[in-house]
Amino acid sequence: xxxxxxxxxxxxxxxxxxxxxxxxxxxxxxxxxxxxxxxxxxxxxxxxxxxxxxxxxxxxxxxxxxxxxxxxxxxxxxxxxxxxxxxxxxxxxxxxxxxxxxxxxxxxxxxxxxxxxxxxxxxxxxxxxxxxxxxxxxxxxxxxxxxxxxxxxxxxxxxxxxxxxxxxxxxxxxxxx
Numbered sequence: 001x002x003x004x005x006x007x008x009x010x011x012x013x014x015x016x017x018x019x020x021x022x023x024x025x026x027x028x029x030x031x032x033x034x035x036x037x038x039x040x041x042x043x044x045x046x047x048x049x050x051x052x053x054x055x056x057x058x059x060x061x062x063x064x065x066x067x068x069x070x071x072x073x074x075x076x077x078x079x080x081x082x083x084x085x086x087x088x089x090x091x092x093x094x095x096x097x098x099x100x101x102x103x104x105x106x107x108x109x110x111x112x113x114x115x116x117x118x119x120x121x122x123x124x125x126x127x128x129x130x131x132x133x134x135x136x137x138x139x140x141x142x143x144x145x146x147x148x149x150x151x152x153x154x155x156x157x158x159x160x161x162x163x164x165x166x167x168x169x170x171x172x173x174x175x176x177x
Contacts, residue, residue: 007096023059127156
């Protein structure tokens with residue numbers, strides 16, 4: 001099984017550990033993490049992070065060019081993502097940016113255009129009710145329409161997405177311990 005995970009969160013090596021372990025659980029599992037090539041986190045992390053390629057057997061972290069360097073909602077990846085998707089041909093694509101994410105819409109669209117037939121999943125911590133306006137409402141509707149499953153970090157997040165008419169599979173799993 002080939003799993004592709006995309007998120008700015010994996011610019012931190014420690015955050016990659018659970019996925020490295022997943023890649024080594026049994027033969028046949030390959031995990032590729034897509035991270036922004038450059039990211040300016042803000043907050044206590046003041047410096048721009050320049051990510052590096054890393055490979056350990058069936059586990060790898062692949063920096064991909066990106067357009068937003070400090071806004072996770074606006075994060076999208078460059079054309080080098082296309083060649084990675086064509087080469088890797090994942091069975092599962094999981095984006096850890098939420099239901100309103102441009103990166104998730106980008107992955108869904110590339111999955112469809114490239115004929116990959118991967119399952120589309122996303123992870124979210126979002127746990128507060130919200131109202132969306134056009135065009136973000138269309139973005140979320142598109143993302144939810146083509147979602148095969150959702151992992152939420154809390155019970156409130158599950159309720160919110162059910163209230164937003166998502167009826168597919170959903171699991172609660174806090175992401176960071």
